[in-house]
Structure formats: C-alpha cells, structure tokens
Amino acid sequence: MTTTQPTATVTGGIGESPLRPDGAQKTRGEFAYSSDLWADDMLWGATLRSPHPYARIRNVDLTGALKLPGVYAVLTHEDVPGDNLYGLEHADQPVLAVDVVRYQGEPVAIVAADHPETARRAAAAIAVDYEVLTPVTDAEAAMRADAPVLHPGHEGGNVVRHCPIRFGEESPQADVVVSGEYTVGMQDQAFLGPESGLAVPAEDGGVDLYIATQWLHADQRQVARALGMPEKKVRLHLAGVGGAFGAREDLSMQVHACLLALRTRKPIKIVYGREESFFGHVHRHPALMRYEHGSTRDGDLVYVRAEIILDGGAYASTTSAVTGNAGTLGAGPYRVPNVRIDAYGVYTNNPPCGAMRGFGAVQACFAYESQMDKLAEALGMDPVDLRIRNAAERGTTMPTGQVIDAPAPVAELLERVRAKPMPARPTGPRDLRELPGGVANTTHGEGVVRGVGYGVGIKNVGFSEGFDDYSTARVRLEVIAGEPVVSVHTAAAEVGQGLVTLKAQIARTELGVQRVQIQPSNTFVGSAGSSSASRQSYVTGGAVKAACEQVRTAVLERAVEQGIAASGLAGGKVVSASQEVLADLVDVLGDEAVERTVEWRHRPTTPLDPLTGQGFAHVQYAFAAHRAVVDVDVELGLVRVVELACAQDVGKAVNPDAVLGQIQGGSAQGLGLAVMEEIQVVDGMVRNPSFTDYLIPTVLDMPPMSIDVLERADPHAPYGLRGVGEPPTLSSTPAIVAAIRAATGVALTRVPVRPEHILTHQGRGSAGETIGE
Amino acid sequence: MRVNVEVNGEQRTADDVWPGESLLYVLRERLGLPGAKNACEQGECGSCTVYLDGTPVCACLVAAGQVEGRSVQTVEGLAAKDELDPVQEAFVRTGAVQCGFCTPGLVVAAHDLVHRNPDATDPEIREALAGNLCRCTGYEKILDAVRLAAAKVRDGS
Numbered sequence: 001m002t003t004t005q006p007t008a009t010v011t012g013g014i015g016e017s018p019l020r021p022d023g024a025q026k027t028r029g030e031f032a033y034s035s036d037l038w039a040d041d042m043l044w045g046a047t048l049r050s051p052h053p054y055a056r057i058r059n060v061d062l063t064g065a066l067k068l069p070g071v072y073a074v075l076t077h078e079d080v081p082g083d084n085l086y087g088l089e090h091a092d093q094p095v096l097a098v099d100v101v102r103y104q105g106e107p108v109a110i111v112a113a114d115h116p117e118t119a120r121r122a123a124a125a126i127a128v129d130y131e132v133l134t135p136v137t138d139a140e141a142a143m144r145a146d147a148p149v150l151h152p153g154h155e156g157g158n159v160v161r162h163c164p165i166r167f168g169e170e171s172p173q174a175d176v177v178v179s180g181e182y183t184v185g186m187q188d189q190a191f192l193g194p195e196s197g198l199a200v201p202a203e204d205g206g207v208d209l210y211i212a213t214q215w216l217h218a219d220q221r222q223v224a225r226a227l228g229m230p231e232k233k234v235r236l237h238l239a240g241v242g243g244a245f246g247a248r249e250d251l252s253m254q255v256h257a258c259l260l261a262l263r264t265r266k267p268i269k270i271v272y273g274r275e276e277s278f279f280g281h282v283h284r285h286p287a288l289m290r291y292e293h294g295s296t297r298d299g300d301l302v303y304v305r306a307e308i309i310l311d312g313g314a315y316a317s318t319t320s321a322v323t324g325n326a327g328t329l330g331a332g333p334y335r336v337p338n339v340r341i342d343a344y345g346v347y348t349n350n351p352p353c354g355a356m357r358g359f360g361a362v363q364a365c366f367a368y369e370s371q372m373d374k375l376a377e378a379l380g381m382d383p384v385d386l387r388i389r390n391a392a393e394r395g396t397t398m399p400t401g402q403v404i405d406a407p408a409p410v411a412e413l414l415e416r417v418r419a420k421p422m423p424a425r426p427t428g429p430r431d432l433r434e435l436p437g438g439v440a441n442t443t444h445g446e447g448v449v450r451g452v453g454y455g456v457g458i459k460n461v462g463f464s465e466g467f468d469d470y471s472t473a474r475v476r477l478e479v480i481a482g483e484p485v486v487s488v489h490t491a492a493a494e495v496g497q498g499l500v501t502l503k504a505q506i507a508r509t510e511l512g513v514q515r516v517q518i519q520p521s522n523t524f525v526g527s528a529g530s531s532s533a534s535r536q537s538y539v540t541g542g543a544v545k546a547a548c549e550q551v552r553t554a555v556l557e558r559a560v561e562q563g564i565a566a567s568g569l570a571g572g573k574v575v576s577a578s579q580e581v582l583a584d585l586v587d588v589l590g591d592e593a594v595e596r597t598v599e600w601r602h603r604p605t606t607p608l609d610p611l612t613g614q615g616f617a618h619v620q621y622a623f624a625a626h627r628a629v630v631d632v633d634v635e636l637g638l639v640r641v642v643e644l645a646c647a648q649d650v651g652k653a654v655n656p657d658a659v660l661g662q663i664q665g666g667s668a669q670g671l672g673l674a675v676m677e678e679i680q681v682v683d684g685m686v687r688n689p690s691f692t693d694y695l696i697p698t699v700l701d702m703p704p705m706s707i708d709v710l711e712r713a714d715p716h717a718p719y720g721l722r723g724v725g726e727p728p729t730l731s732s733t734p735a736i737v738a739a740i741r742a743a744t745g746v747a748l749t750r751v752p753v754r755p756e757h758i759l760t761h762q763g764r765g766s767a768g769e770t771i772g773e
Numbered sequence: 774m775r776v777n778v779e780v781n782g783e784q785r786t787a788d789d790v791w792p793g794e795s796l797l798y799v800l801r802e803r804l805g806l807p808g809a810k811n812a813c814e815q816g817e818c819g820s821c822t823v824y825l826d827g828t829p830v831c832a833c834l835v836a837a838g839q840v841e842g843r844s845v846q847t848v849e850g851l852a853a854k855d856e857l858d859p860v861q862e863a864f865v866r867t868g869a870v871q872c873g874f875c876t877p878g879l880v881v882a883a884h885d886l887v888h889r890n891p892d893a894t895d896p897e898i899r900e901a902l903a904g905n906l907c908r909c910t911g912y913e914k915i916l917d918a919v920r921l922a923a924a925k926v927r928d929g930s
Binding site: 017019020022023024026027028029030031032033035036038115117189190191192193194240241242243244245271273274431433434439495496497498657658660661664665666667668669690691692696697698699700702704705 | 791793801802805806807808809810811812813814815817818820847848849851852857860861862864865866868870871872873874875876877880896898899900902903904905906907908909910911912913914915916
C-alpha cells in the first residue's frame with residue numbers, strides 16, 4: 001500500500017560535512033590513544049638500541065639487566081621464535097639485531113619490567129661489545145662498485161631499486177637547455193602520538209595487540225611471522241592513532257611487545273619517548289637530483305632528463321615503491337615528448353627511510369618545479385605561463401606511456417592560484433609577529449623583501465605498479481529499538497583524516513538511513529589496505545559503497561518478495577522509482593538483519609617494464625597548485641611565509657570540511673620541508689632527535705591559506721573522488737622556495753632553506769620588492 | 774613517596790611515586806587521567822598542558838613532588854561529564870580536531886586565553902598558542918575554533 005507521508009531527510013551524507021564522531025571524546029581527553037592503554041598487572045617494555053650506525057656485535061651480556069629488581073624478561077634475537085627478518089617490501093630488517101647493526105638506533109635487546117624507568121635502566125645495563133665499522137653514509141658513493149655491501153644477500157649490491165624511465169627519442173635536440181642539481185633533506189613525519197601499544201597474552205597461546213598503525217593486516221602478517229604463529233592467533237585492534245603521515249607503515253614496537261607478553265604471560269605496554277620515536281620509524285628519503293630540461297624557443301618542453309638518488313638508509317622499507325614514484329612522476333604534471341629518468345633507491349648506514357606523505361613525488365616535485373622556474377627565466381617567460389603552456393591534461397601521455405584518462409585540470413589550478421588577490425601590502429608599523437624573525441625582534445621591516453612563487457605537482461593515488469590493492473567492508477542493516485541502523489565494519493586505520501566520518505556518510509547516502517554505527521577497526525574483518533597513498537576514501541570508501549549496494553539490493557529483493565514494487569531506499573523508507581514512499585524500511589526488514597561483506601578492488605594497474613619503465617602504473621593521478629608569498633629578511637636570511645594559496649582538484653568533495661583540513665595540513669608539512677624541517681645526520685648519527693632541535697611549524701609559522709577546491713569527477717572512482725591528502729604536500733614546498741628566490745635572487749637548490757643558503761650565495765640582494773621603510 | 778594533590782576538584786593520593794616521575798606520569802599512569810598527552814615529554818609541544826593552581830603548565834616539566842598540596846585541573850575537568858566546555862564545543866564544530874593528540878593541550882591553552890583575553894587579535898591568538906604543536910591541521914581550523922570560543926565567552930559575559 002502506498003503511503004503519502006513525505007520522506008524524512010537523511011542528513012550527513014555524501015557532500016556534507018557532518019561532525020566527526022570521535023571529536024567530542026578527543027576534546028574531552030577521553031579518546032583512548034595507543035599510549036593511554038592500561039591493563040591489570042601490566043609490565044613496561046623498553047628497547048636497547050645501537051649507538052653506532054654500523055658495527056659488528058661481538059658479544060651481548062645480559063647479566064646487568066637480569067639482576068635488577070623488577071625486571072621480568074630480557075630478550076635478544078635468540079628469543080625470536082619465528083622469522084627474525086621483517087619488512088614491507090623486502091624482509092631485510094631484524095626484529096632484534098643478530099651479529100651486525102646497520103643504523104644508529106637499531107634494536108638489539110628488549111626488556112620487560114614493572115616500571116618504565118626500571119625497564120630503561122635495565123636496557124642500559126646490558127653490555128654489548130661492538131666492533132665499530134666505518135659507516136656508508138653517502139648514497140651516491142654507496143652505489144659504486146667499490147662500496148662495502150651492506151646486505152650481502154641482496155641482488156644489485158646497495159641499490160635497492162633502479163627505476164629507469166625511457167620515453168620518446170634518446171637524443172632530442174632543444175633550443176634552450178637548463179640544468180641543475182637539487183637536494184632534499186631528511187624530513188620526519190613528526191606525528192605527535194609516539195609509537196606505542198599494549199600486547200595482551202591470550203589463553204589460546206596467541207596474543208591481542210592494541211596498536212596505532214596504518215595497516216592492521218600488514219602488521220598482523222609480519223608479527224605472526226616473527227612469532228612463528230598462525231595469523232589467526234595474532235589479533236590486532238586499532239588503538240587511537242596520534243597521526244601517521246607514513247611513519248606507521250613499518251613495524252616499530254609491535255613484535256617486541258608481543259614477544260615480551262608471550263614470555264612473561266603479562267600484558268606489556270611500550271611507549272616510545274620523543275627521542276626514541278626519531279629512531280623508531282622511517283623518515284622521508286633525502287634526495288640528490290640532477291635534472292636537465294630542454295625546450296623550444298617558444299617554451300614547449302622537448303625533453304626532461306633526470307638522475308634521482310634516494311637514500312633509503314639501512315633497511316629497504318618502502319624504498320622500492322618510493323623510487324618508482326620518483327621515477328614515474330619525475331617529469332611532473334607536464335606534456336613532455338621525450339623523457340629519460342633514472343631513479344635509484346639505495347642502502348646506506350643512515351636512518352632507514354620509507355613512507356612519508358608524498359612518497360617520492362615530493363622530492364621530484366621540488367626538482368622539476370625548480371627547473372621550470374629556471375627554464376622560464378632562461379626563456380624570459382612568466383613561470384606560470386610556461387607551466388600552463390606545457391600543462392598535462394586529460395589525454396596526455398605520461399612518461400610511462402600511460403594516458404591520463406580522467407580530468408587533469410593542471411592549467412586551471414595554476415590560473416586559479418594566480419588570479420587570487422594578493423595579500424595586502426603592509427602599511428605603517430609592523431606587528432613583530434608577522435615579520436621574519438618574529439618576536440625575536442630582529443627587524444621592524446628594514447631589509448625585508450617580498451617574493452611570490454608558484455608550484456604544481458602530480459601524485460598517484462592508491463598502490464601502484466600491479467599491486468593487488470583492495471579493501472574489505474562488512475555492512476549490516478537491521479532494526480534496533482524500532483529504528484533502522486547501519487553498522488559498518490572495516491579494518492581501515494583512522495589516523496586523524498576522518499575516515500570514520502566518511503564511512504558513515506557513504507552508508508547514509510547509499511542506504512537512506514540516518515543512524516550509522518562505525519565498528520572498531522580490527523583484524524576480525526578482512527584487510528582494508530593501508531591508510532596511505534591518499535587511498536582510503538577511494539578504496540575503503542569504494543568497499544563500503546559496494547557493500548551498501550549489495551545490502552540495498554538484498555533489502556529491495558526482500559521488499560519485492562513482500563509484494564512491494566521497491567526500487568530504492570531513502571529517508572528510512574522503501575521507495576519507488578519516482579521516490580514515492582512504499583513502506584517503512586523497519587517493516588520490510590523485520591527481525592532479520594541484512595549483512596554483506598565485500599572485498600573491493602580498483603581497476604588493476606600493471607608493473608613497469610624493468611628496462612623502459614613503461615606501463616599502466618597508477619590507478620589515479622591527483623593535482624594541486626600553490627602560490628606562496630613570502631617576506632625575507634635578506635640581511636639575516638630569515639623567512640616568513642605571508643600567505644599560501646592553493647587550488648586542488650579532489651574529484652568530489654565527499655566531506656568538504658575534511659578536504660580543507662587535509663589541504664591545510666598537507667600544505668603545512670610542505671612549508672616545514674621548505675624552510676624548517678631536517679633530521680641532521682652526520683656520519684650516520686642523528687644530531688637533533690627532539691622537538692627542541694627538529695622544528696615543525698607552529699601556529700606563528702603558518703600563514704593564512706586561501707583554498708579553491710575543484711570537483712572534476714574521475715569517472716573511474718567511487719563518486720568521482722580523488723585522493724586528497726598528499727598533493728598539497730608536494731606543491732607548497734617548491735612554491736615557497738620559488739618565492740624566496742624571487743625575493744632574494746639567490747639560486748636556491750636545496751630544502752630546507754636555511755639562513756646561510758640565502759646569505760652565503762653571491763648575488764644576494766633584493767630581486768623582489770622591498771617592503772620596509 | 775606519596776603525593777597528595779587536588780585534581781579536578783577532588784583530593785587524590787598517589788602512592789609509591791618514584792621521585793623522577795613527572796606530574797604527567799602521575800596523572801596518566803597513577804590517577805587514570807590520560808587526557809594530558811605524552812607527545813614530547815620535554816616541554817616543546819604543549820600536548821600535556823594542564824592548569825596548576827590556575828596557571829597553564831606543561832605537566833611533563835613538573836616533578837610529581839612539586840604538586841604536593843596544590844591544585845591541578847586537566848582537560849577532563851573542564852566540563853561536567855558528558856558535557857563540553859564552550860572551547861571544546863568550538864574545536865568540535867570547526868573541524869579543529871583531526872588525529873586529536875594535540876587537542877587536549879590546545880583546549881586547555883585556548884581555554885586560558887579566551888578567559889584571559891576574549892578580545893584577542895589573530896596575532897595574539899597565534900602567540901598564545903605558539904607553544905602547542907599540531908601536525909595535522911596547519912592550524913587554520915584551530916584559529917577558527919579559538920575565535921568561535923572567544924566569541925562565546927564574550928557573549929556570555
């Protein structure tokens with residue numbers, strides 16, 4: 001029977017910005033992060049780490065640790081029951097070092113004690129006899145035939161991966177040629193919630209691990225292998241994650257806590273301090289990049305040649321994939337008929353490097369955008385005009401031979417940031433807090449020069465090069481207390497980005513139901529893949545959407561069986577094709593829930609040809625452009641970023657507020673790389689493992705941001721959406737450096753830019769416009 | 774040693790405190806109040822900001838013994854159970870929370886600011902919060918939150 005009541009509106013669906021479900025808990029301090037966990041009778045774990053970047057272990061004496069009161073266990077590699085080697089792409093990293101340590105901070109032994117200080121003291125009381133070796137610290141030197149081989153079993157010596165890209169002619173001729181050598185320092189993700197977790201031994205002989213991670217199932221696989229246990233006995237539960245940015249892709253304390261828990265039969269909590277955290281996760285690969293760009297006199301790109309050397313440090317982590325990104329995206333978002341790139345990821349004795357937001361594309365973007373500015377100068381062209389003239393678009397063939405088959409509004413993004421109004425020129429006395437040097441009171445405006453710069457970047461979304469990239473979602477629709485309720489269960493890691501909000505939005509839109517419960521993420525449902533590569537909205541979003549569609553189909557079939565000619569769900573009702581209300585969803589469902597679990601894949605990619613780098617490597621490309629306005633105190637080399645303008649194509653803004661949050665946060669990390677952030681490594685030793693000496697942007701360092709969000713739907717993606725998190729981290733860095741160059745006239749070639757880079761170059765001066773008195 | 778301290782209006786006692794422990798450790802591990810966060814434990818990030826006798830401090834820089842007989846208010850004590858202080862409400866409304874690890878410290882620092890100076894200008898807000906690091910947001914929405922909270926305080930007074 002047809003009813004006439006209007007359909008109630010479901011709010012908080014796709015395209016809206018409902019409040020995040022964990023927001024209130026987080027502001028009240030009641031959200032349980034991995035370092036907040038506690039169990040009865042719990043012990044604390046601590047880790048003894050190598051003080052040397054490269055050394056042979058002659059002997060380990062545990063006596064001193066074992067005799068301390070309060071110590072329950074002291075373990076070394078001999079106590080690892082399964083495979084002592086783990087790794088995301090290559091299993092080359094020891095759970096605990098055996099006879100050699102390859103970086104400063106490599107774990108050698110672990111301790112469990114009744115107080116964290118006791119555990120730390122016990123670790124310090126372990127005597128390790130090292131034969132110190134000369135570390136390999138220069139990535140380029142490490143590639144040479146005469147370099148010491150750091151992983152003797154590895155094919156290719158110290159080269160983890162060489163990614164060649166060969167596209168077009170081998171020796172094209174150009175009218176104008178510019179070349180340059182560019183360097184990117186080692187950046188840290190600097191998430192605020194340190195590596196931590198709680199391992200609880202279970203009655204079945206297995207273990208439950210409550211952990212902050214980016215990919216529960218990748219952790220589960222590696223932990224189970226190290227423990228020599230079937231995966232089903234290693235159950236992982238996502239604890240609150242205090243940021244990630246790539247630094248939680250690799251294991252840190254996961255295996256260690258489980259080993260101690262299984263040995264002591266007590267819950268084990270491990271929490272790294274900030275200093276230990278700098279040694280506890282991988283960093284962004286430092287890069288050395290040599291580029292040559294050739295163009296016609298009119299400014300049409302003829303070729304790009306590049307050699308990109310990425311320092312992967314002591315263990316491979318994700319170096320192979322990072323190298324693939326640097327190579328395949330190394331010519332930038334441009335139409336280039338001839339490309340020859342060689343990207344190398346290399347083993348050294350520096351800290352291991354792996355995933356950080358932008359993942360190989362950040363390093364290349366700094367180099368190719370610096371080159372575009374240099375080329376514009378050589379041509380006497382406006383740098384934005386040059387970029388627009390060569391901008392990639394839908395139909396452009398990438399250097400991998402892959403044709404971009406979705407919108408690629410590179411030119412429009414650039415035009416938009418260029419068209420934005422400039423920040424007001426200061427008049428009258430300046431507020432110190434808005435000047436370079438700030439309240440250090442280094443200038444009142446004298447010697448301060450303003451500059452403007454641009455950058456645009458291209459990033460792949462999702463896992464590439466033939467990786468079987470999928471996510472799993474379980475969706476259940478049932479009646480609870482007289483109301484239809486959707487339950488969504490995935491193993492996807494909420495790391496702050498707002499995936500918990502987005503999953504509920506999708507369920508509301510697809511099933512027309514207001515109330516959605518998001519189940520805790522754990523390994524009791526299939527893998528969701530990693531919360532990285534800007535992929536979760538696309539892949540886990542796609543899985544939730546697909547599972548909802550199957551649930552909807554089943555409900556509609558049930559309605560048809562009940563004699564209702566149903567064709568959709570809306571506002572808690574079953575509706576006809578013309579949105580006419582036919583029945584209450586509650587009545588159609590009755591007491592029987594509908595549940596579907598779906599494993600969802602995006603369209604497949606293919607591996608690259610190992611000799612030519614040709615292949616359909618990436619499922620989706622994403623683009624962002626920045627304009628940066630900076631003030632530089634040219635007498636002191638101090639920089640203040642005055643404004644960042646950004647335009648980004650997100651395909652579909654599934655949650656517009658969360659999209660802005662990603663662009664703002666990503667831009668900030670790009671600013672950090674441009675002018676502040678670098679792990680200082682000298683002879684393989686980290687010199688600044690603290691927030692006193694490793695500086696990330698504060699609210700005083702960040703400028704206001706003006707953001708345009710474009711929605712040019714990708715026809716291949718759920719709702720047309722595009723990954724959002726990474727692109728803004730690419731383009732903000734070169735835009736800021738270009739602005740500093742414009743202000744100073746100094747040919748800056750390395751990030752982060754330090755005062756001495758601005759001051760020690762010849763040609764220091766005021767290419768920009770002086771804004772002081 | 775034993776530490777007696779008023780926390781969120783309640784007299785609390787912690788026993789067997791090792792003298793090297795910080796107020797942060799005592800709150801988190803002995804008194805069941807993990808709201809103040811352990812991001813750096815060296816006074817650089819502000820994530821452990823609490824009120825000590827009404828003044829915001831980094832709990833990681835206060836030795837446990839220093840709080841004997843004094844009064845501490847943590848982020849958990851800003852509002853009654855299941856309620857939100859206007860500052861907390863503003864952080865939720867404006868999307869100033871992503872991973873949220875910096876949020877408790879920022880909420881306390883912002884709470885202090887808007888009550889001290891509800892008319893704070895943007896540069897004043899930035900200076901007041903410069904001791905609180907956030908890695909997720911780029912601070913734009915945190916500024917929105919503080920402006921909104923300050924407006925609420927102004928309207929309320």
